[in-house]
Amino acid sequence: MKLYAYFLMAYFSLKESLTYWKDYISFIIFSVFRLVLQLCAWYALYHSVDFSPVMGRSYETMITYYLVMEIVGNFTSANGIAGTLEQRMSSGEIATDMLRPAAPRGILIARSWGEKLYYFIPSVLIFFASVVVVGGIQLPASPGVFTAFLLSLCLGYLINLTFELVMATFAFWFVEVNTLRWFVSFFTALSGTAVPLWLFPSWLQAVCRALPFQAAAYIPMQIYLGGTSPAEIFSAFGTQVFWIIGLFLLQEWLWQRGKRRIVVLGG
Amino acid sequence: MLRKCKMFCHRIAWFFQLCGMTLSMCWRGYISHKGWSALVHGIGLIVGYLGDYVVLYSMIMNFPGIAGFTALDVCFLYSMGLICYALGNIHTREFWKIDDLVLRGGLDLYLVRPVSPLVQMFVRDIQVGYISHLILGLGCMLMVKGMSGIPWDLTHWALFFFSILAGSVVMSGISLIATPLSFWWGKSRSVTGFIRGGLRGTLHYPVTIYPKFIQLLIYIIPYAFVAYYPCLYLLGKDTSPKAVLYPFISMLVGIAANFAFWVFWRLGLKKYNSAGG
Amino acid sequence: MIEVENLRKDYLVKGAKEGIFSRGKQKKRAVSDINFTIHPGELVGYIGPNGAGKSTTIKMLTGILLPDGGTVRIDGLDPFHQRKQNCRNMGVLFGQRSQLWWHLRLDDTYRLLKHLYEIPDQQYKARLSTLREILELDEFWQQPVRQLSLGQRMRGELAAALLHNPSYLYLDEPTVGMDVLVKERIRELLGEINRRDGVTILLTTHDLEDVERLCSRVMVINHGNLLYDGTMAELRRRCPADSSVTIDIDGEPSLPDSLRNVKREGNRVSFNFSRHMGEGELLAKVISQNHVRDISITEPPIEDVVRDLYEGGEAK
Numbered sequence: 019m020k021l022y023a024y025f026l027m028a029y030f031s032l033k034e035s036l037t038y039w040k041d042y043i044s045f046i047i048f049s050v051f052r053l054v055l056q057l058c059a060w061y062a063l064y065h066s067v068d069f070s071p072v073m074g075r076s077y078e079t080m081i082t083y084y085l086v087m088e089i090v091g092n093f094t095s096a097n098g099i100a101g102t103l104e105q106r107m108s109s110g111e112i113a114t115d116m117l118r119p120a121a122p123r124g125i126l127i128a129r130s131w132g133e134k135l136y137y138f139i140p141s142v143l144i145f146f147a148s149v150v151v152v153g154g155i156q157l158p159a160s161p162g163v164f165t166a167f168l169l170s171l172c173l174g175y176l177i178n179l180t181f182e183l184v185m186a187t188f189a190f191w192f193v194e195v196n197t198l199r200w201f202v203s204f205f206t207a208l209s210g211t212a213v214p215l216w217l218f219p220s221w222l223q224a225v226c227r228a229l230p231f232q233a234a235a236y237i238p239m240q241i242y243l244g245g246t247s248p249a250e251i252f253s254a255f256g257t258q259v260f261w262i263i264g265l266f267l268l269q270e271w272l273w274q275r276g277k278r279r280i281v282v283l284g285g
Numbered sequence: 286m287l288r289k290c291k292m293f294c295h296r297i298a299w300f301f302q303l304c305g306m307t308l309s310m311c312w313r314g315y316i317s318h319k320g321w322s323a324l325v326h327g328i329g330l331i332v333g334y335l336g337d338y339v340v341l342y343s344m345i346m347n348f349p350g351i352a353g354f355t356a357l358d359v360c361f362l363y364s365m366g367l368i369c370y371a372l373g374n375i376h377t378r379e380f381w382k383i384d385d386l387v388l389r390g391g392l393d394l395y396l397v398r399p400v401s402p403l404v405q406m407f408v409r410d411i412q413v414g415y416i417s418h419l420i421l422g423l424g425c426m427l428m429v430k431g432m433s434g435i436p437w438d439l440t441h442w443a444l445f446f447f448s449i450l451a452g453s454v455v456m457s458g459i460s461l462i463a464t465p466l467s468f469w470w471g472k473s474r475s476v477t478g479f480i481r482g483g484l485r486g487t488l489h490y491p492v493t494i495y496p497k498f499i500q501l502l503i504y505i506i507p508y509a510f511v512a513y514y515p516c517l518y519l520l521g522k523d524t525s526p527k528a529v530l531y532p533f534i535s536m537l538v539g540i541a542a543n544f545a546f547w548v549f550w551r552l553g554l555k556k557y558n559s560a561g562g
Numbered sequence: 563m564i565e566v567e568n569l570r571k572d573y574l575v576k577g578a579k580e581g582i583f584s585r586g587k588q589k590k591r592a593v594s595d596i597n598f599t600i601h602p603g604e605l606v607g608y609i610g611p612n613g614a615g616k617s618t619t620i621k622m623l624t625g626i627l628l629p630d631g632g633t634v635r636i637d638g639l640d641p642f643h644q645r646k647q648n649c650r651n652m653g654v655l656f657g658q659r660s661q662l663w664w665h666l667r668l669d670d671t672y673r674l675l676k677h678l679y680e681i682p683d684q685q686y687k688a689r690l691s692t693l694r695e696i697l698e699l700d701e702f703w704q705q706p707v708r709q710l711s712l713g714q715r716m717r718g719e720l721a722a723a724l725l726h727n728p729s730y731l732y733l734d735e736p737t738v739g740m741d742v743l744v745k746e747r748i749r750e751l752l753g754e755i756n757r758r759d760g761v762t763i764l765l766t767t768h769d770l771e772d773v774e775r776l777c778s779r780v781m782v783i784n785h786g787n788l789l790y791d792g793t794m795a796e797l798r799r800r801c802p803a804d805s806s807v808t809i810d811i812d813g814e815p816s817l818p819d820s821l822r823n824v825k826r827e828g829n830r831v832s833f834n835f836s837r838h839m840g841e842g843e844l845l846a847k848v849i850s851q852n853h854v855r856d857i858s859i860t861e862p863p864i865e866d867v868v869r870d871l872y873e874g875g876e877a878k
Contacts, residue, residue, distance in 0.1 A: 044475030048483040055486045055495070062494035063348045072347050197322060200329030207336030213344045222343065303677055310674065314665035393640055394661050396626045399649040400678050546818070558628045560574065 024128040027152045032130025046140045053088060053144060057152075060084060073216050079243060082156040083214050085148050086242055087235065091211045092134075092141040094174040094234045096182040099130050103186035107276070123183065123273075159244040166251050167242045173258040174234040180265035181230060187272035205229055210236030230261040300404070307408035312381055315413050323414075330417035334367065338425060341489065352491040357433045358520050359490065364426035365512035366488030368449055371418035373456025373511075376407040380464045384474055387467045387557065393451055404551065444532055448515030451536035455510045458542025462506070465546070468553030488512050507542055510535040564600040564623065564730070564762070567592055568632035571618050571786075592618040594786040595632065602729065603760045605753070605833040607773030610783040611872060619783070620732050624654055625765070636730065650679065653723030653761075657735035660715065662707045662724055668699060668718045671707075674723055678693050686725075693721040696758070697751060713744035717836040720751065724761070731755070733765035736771055745769070770865055784872050804834040807845065810856040810858055829855075851870055 064077040071077075076206060103126055105111075149155050158164040185202070189195045208215075208222070209231035215223050226232045237254045246254070316323055341363055345356035354362065379386075386392045397403035430437070437445070455547035463480055484506055492500055492509045503509045514533050518528040573591040593615040600606055610616050621627040622634055625641035625648055634641055641648040655661075662671045669690075676686045694700055697717040702710055708816050710718065716736065723731060736752070737745045753776055756763050767773060774794060782790040782797075790797060804822075811829050821844065823834040835841045848859070 040472070040475050041478075048479055051479075052486055054499070058494050058496065058499070059344075059351065059490050061352045062490070063345065066349045066351065075380040139536070184334055194322060197329045200333035201327070204332040204336035204339075207340045212340045217347050218343050222339075282518045299677075299680075303674075306674055306677060310663060310666055310670050313670075318665045389659075390656070393621065393624075393626050393656065394654075394659055396645070397624050397649055397652070397654040398678055399646040405678075488630060542621060558626070559630075 021193070024124060027125060027128040028135070031129040032135050034132070042136070045137075046144075049140055050144055053085075053148075056084060057081065075214070075216060078154050078156060080214070081152060081154070083239060083243065085145055085155060086151070087211060087239060088141050089145050090171060090174070090235050090238050090242075092138050093171055094178050094238070095134075096130065096175065096178040098133065099126050099182045100186035100189065100199075102126055102129075103183070104189045104195045105162075107186075127179065156243070158242055163241065163244055167238055170238040170241050170251075170254065172259065173255065173262065174238050176262045177230055177234040177258060177265065180262055180269055181234075182270065183269040184265055185271055187276045191276075205231050208232065209234060210239060210252075214239075230265065233258050233261050270272040303404070303408055308411050311411040312413045325389050327414065330414070331421045332345050333417070334421050352493045353522060354491050354520075355433075357429050358522075360434075361429045361520060361549035362491070362512050362516050363489050364422045364429065365448070365452060365516055367418050368426070369452030369456045369511050370485070370488070371412075371415035371422065372449065372453035374460055375415060377457060377460040378410040379406040380461055381477075383464045383467045383477075384472045388471055392557065402554070403547075408524070440529070441519060444515075444529065444531065445519060448519065448532040448535070451532050451539055452511045452515055454539030455507050455535055455542060456539075458539055458546055459506055459508065459511070461546040462542055463547065465549045465553035468556045484508055493519045507538045510538045521560060563602060563635075563637060563759040564598075564764075566596055566598050566623075566632070567634075569596045569619070569622060569629055569634060570631035571615075571622060571627065572630050590658070591786050593622070593783075596786075598681075598781060598788065600762060600764065602762050604779055605756045605763045605777050606765070607777035607780045608764055608766045609768075609770065609773055609780065609868065610766075612848055614784045615785060615786040617707060617734060620705075620734055620764070620766060624652060624732055625649070631845050650726065650730060651728050652732060653726070653728040653729040653733065654732045655719050655723045655736055657716075657733070657738040660719065662715065662718055664708050665706055667704060667706055668721070669703070671718075671722055675725050680876065683724055685727070689725060689727055690721075693724060697721050700716065711744075712740055713747060716740070716744075717746055717751065720755075724759075727759075729760075729762060730769045731761050731763045733763065735767060736765060737767060737769055745772070746775075752776060753834070771869060782868060782871055789871050797871075798861060803863055804836050806832060806860045807835050808832040808860075809848070809852070809854050812853040812855055816851050818844060818851075820844060821848070 060077075060080055064072070064080065069077045072080075075083075103123070106122070158167060176194055185195060185198055207213075207227045208218075208229065210226075215232060215236055217228055218226065226236075237258060241251055241254065319326065338360055341359055342356050343352075345351055347358055347445065350356075351359060370436055392402065395405045398405060412416070460477075460481060460533045463473055463477045472499070485508070487495070487503050487508045488511060492503060495503070500509070514531040517523040517531055522528075523531075570591070573590045573592050574588070596619065596625065608616055608619070618627065622629050623636070623641060625645040628642050636648055637651065639648045662668065663674075672690060675681075681689070694703070697720055699717060699721060702714050702718075704775050707715060707718065720736075733752070737748055740748065749772060752763060752765070765777070778793065780790070780792070780797060781788060781795055790800075805821075809831055811831060815826075815829075815831055817831065817833075819826065821833045821835075823832075825832045833856055848854075
């Protein structure tokens, strides 16, 4: 019953977004265009080495990486939840949210799924269109690998989600989410969404491995591209779960303290 | 004749005074609104954009180059784009709200003053936050110049500053040109958003990497003239004598784009005057 | 002097969808052939329901909109074609739109306006101190605008509109969203500005009390037509709405049969009566036939008066 209510909220949020269909179409053109620009850059780069492999990865792998990353990035992103949560906390609206039977964070997550579908559907469409146009996209080696990829994708989403909640509660004491996001965007540049980590110098790769961001997007991508043994896949899951638990505990701790303060502000 | 000249000088002085005044107001407004977090935000902007440099550099570093540009060249190009983006958009932020201004009559407040609405709108929301872009862009640019070790003579330095100016003028034209669409459509956000956001990515790389139709697009919406052409001479990519002229061509393109905006705006305003919001 | 002759303005509105692609465009007359003259120093209320054409008229008077027909002259100037010149002599206040800089103090906005209107230093200082006194701006002079209450902000807006000492002041819904006390205060201030400097004020409003308390003259517009232009008292006299009369009578009352809505409560009798229908005689009869101890007459609420006017206009 409760889950049904969340579904409804997601649905309404999706419908709300779809009413601005002109913006929607321009958003799709926008995304396709961005992708095309980036593909042009990869083409030009590989052109300079006559399409021979670089760092052991072929041109086809690179294109596959980039296109699949469009889906991975969109699916795992939880952007926007922190901003809304911050808004509701500073305006005190969160106090009324807490009176509702549904959990305030649950409402926000449901709503964000509505919006996510809105962004996610075009990226899936773009992917399939690219497969048709570009061709030569590598598919996962086996159904097993693909299943592992999907699982890892979901875990990646949870990492971003918990991180987003940490950011929201963190922002409540220190700086605005908007400011925080600029700092964080430096690290998301290191998450593999823009450039595969194998192109980084090894010391930078080591830094990235110590951060949760690559666990969200880069790990699923690696599983998709294959070449990882079952043992490695399991250890990758382990890393992801480790980050989820760690970030969840951190945000829960911050949230409990924040809630007390909201009650004080609201009272 | 002399009186006319004097009047003109008076207008110019008046205009600069106005700019100084609103610059100070925007600055104080920004600080009063954000307080210390304004500084944190400024640093955040720098850090965030630094991420782009890391991505660009590490991406290209593994290859001989992209269309003849090395990783450092591309960082230089990116810096140029960043600086021109900031300088060229200092005065355009009020136009981001154009949909709202036209639909809800905010424009009326500009029309009841004895000064052209365009002038008022240019100085209404001066973007002082762009100082971060400038610091980072200039810093990285000079660093890249030092690392690449190309010796610059006086011509280079003169063209360097002129290129920044020209690129900013082009950028201003790009940001403004589609905004009067609001007068006809009510909303121009989808088009202006695409021009501002979707095409901005073309600033990062040499234009020759793109297929013909995209090249055509960035000649019409003249992103190609913001950073790429002016940088050809500075980076020594084009050693023919005509390369010196590129920044000047950029300037002409920029003036043309701003002029086109002005004509378009006048038409739109006429429509607004006869039909209302 | 504001002279308006046969002023007309049409809007193109999107009609209902005809077929899939074509969307018929219809002309809608927002203001049709309005005539009026406002003399210097008048304080005129301009009322009408939503979409009646009030704002359109104001926009034509201020030079924002170009009329489709007829003429507007303000001290002989055409507000549209001589916009900048006309702007120097008018102040405008939109109740829904702020002209103040949100994060700064009032005087920052004022100094900017001084520069825009090129007000000489001496004149600016004198004017500002007068306005600070009349509008009592000193109590929040040091605060950024975002911290001001609605009433305070409106006083700040008024000062901004009056800074360049205009002869004409146009107010579009100046009291919208205010509570009763604040409204009253703003009304007082408007009255004072009008008396003191002889500023001609034209104000549109939804709140008829504004007009009743403030304006010597009222213009009523609906569906683009000017339905009434005259004093408040005259408006009341013309209107058929009922006044209610309550009298206290000693002894058994004797009342004519033709009285309407009679209610009795012991010695207190109340009934309705309309000046419009010439029922004055009836009232005289009641008074002469009874021993009246006390009498009170309640005028019809202004809302009823105006509603009658709107309905009359619609029937036309």
